[in-house]
Amino acid sequence: MNINRRGFISLGAASVAALGLAACGNDATTPGTETSTGATNGGGSGAGGKVGVSMPTQTSERWIADGDAVKSQLEEAGFEVDLQFANDDIPTQSQQVDQMITQGVKVLIIAAIDGTALAPQLDAAAAAGIKVISYDRLIRDSENVDFYVSFDNFKVGVAQGQSLIDGLAERFSSENPANIELFAGSLDDNNAHFFFNGAMSVLQPKIDSGEFVVPSGQTTIEQATILRWQQEAAQKRMEDLLTANYGDKKLHGALSAYDGLSRGIITALENNGYSGETFPIVTGQDAEIASVKLINDGIQYSTIFKDTRLLAEQAVKAAVALLEGNEPEANDTETYDNGVKVVPSYLLDVTTVTKDNVTEALVDTGYWTQEQVDSGVA
Structure with missing residues (x-):
């Protein structure tokens, strides 16, 4: 790049x-x-x-x-x-x-x-x-x-969880309950815990009320973790979850802590026939250009931009x-x-990016060019 x-x-x-x-x-x-x-x-x-x-x-x-x-x-x-x-x-x-x-x-x-x-x-x-x-x-x-520089990582997780909630309301408002699965980062990365805890602070009430259901039952970070944040491992886990839990039901959304995981999840979903306007809501993080293109194309729902x-x-x-x-x-x-x-x-601080604000958040700020967003290549 x-x-x-x-x-x-x-x-x-x-x-x-x-x-x-x-x-x-x-x-x-x-x-x-x-x-x-x-x-x-x-x-x-x-x-x-x-x-x-x-x-x-x-x-x-x-x-x-x-x-x-x-x-x-x-x-x-x-x-x-x-x-x-x-x-x-x-x-x-x-x-x-x-x-x-x-x-x-x-x-x-x-x-x-x-x-x-x-x-x-x-x-x-x-x-x-x-x-x-x-x-x-x-x-x-x-x-x-001596010092630590970072983003507000709990807020990153809150933003991811809220984006999943917003996307489900936008795309699957008639579905009750909505079926979701959770994907967390690597346990040896301290940030993964902040991301997951932040997301669950807004998702857990929805799960407790029955508005959201996790058909796999895998709701802890230890169950949702992807070692070293590997895209291939996320794809494999999503494929296994679909095989084991979605024979007679549809997935509506996936919490993903990072764009690489998101792309693995999306590949697994596409391989299992998901497409079009009922494609599950998939979150992300880091505004990687391949995922920004997927967002601009209406496939990945969101990412969290950390400048x-x-x-x-x-x-x-x-x-x-x-x-x-x-x-x-x-x-x-x-x-x-x-x-x-x-x-x-x-x-x-961070910014939630969806298709509606890709240009404002990423192009106008000079982080990516419109050409890069259109091509998905840095």
Whole structure:
């Protein structure tokens, strides 16, 4: 994906002036490789020091966009950047972070594959005086997490659940009860729990009242989880659910925590003969271009747009503050307890995207072009 086709949001002019920043080009990474070493000064001087950026995978366009956005904005801020992707492999991410520490980075920005697996690396970072920013996925069970930047993940789940409710009311108002199934993210991702709990906060009352029914009976996150958020695993689970529970009934909706899962669910539904105006309501998250096209075509019902350009901006601001010996600006100091301490956090808001507001939310903001939305190709 050519991230340069998006208009990145840079740090404000005052911050740029204060830091004496120099703009530089953005090296887009290439999907499909296990790791991508972005150790480079780019067009910046690297005067701010070296920052290690650890992203979980390149199999999701969302994480490619995050990695490139963080790298681009850090380089604009005068940092040297080592960007690594871990291919959803925990030992690989651990090794990459170890290497960053050995190379003398000043700050680590980490989107963890498993939020509980990096304690030794964080201990080593603390011993070396390296600050740690947990990026989007909260790193757990360690006191050595200095700051957390993310979206309001409980609200993400609420928005997904409410979108499912709205879509069912729009498309299946005469169906009572409506049959739904639940798909959650990977249990080792702390965010998956926030997403699921947020969604269930609005869906559970509907289930309790009998307005919604889950024919499979699989209503806990442990039953609904999809390891590593894999599209193929979501497709297989949906196929199994349809075979076991829908011989004499129709599915009306599926809660999906992520666009990749959504596309797997949709494939399974299409393979089982679902189509047209009675296609089940399927939610999603991350505004991946393939799913945005499905939404624009009236197949996937919705996605939750999390503007990763803004998240990258907050990560850079936090890195600058920590290196200057200051506390980064936080707007939440109560919610994100990682099991050892409450991590000060900056949370961003999100937007629910349906066919009605694709242009306003994604094209007008420069996140995707109309050509990309029409083609489904970034």
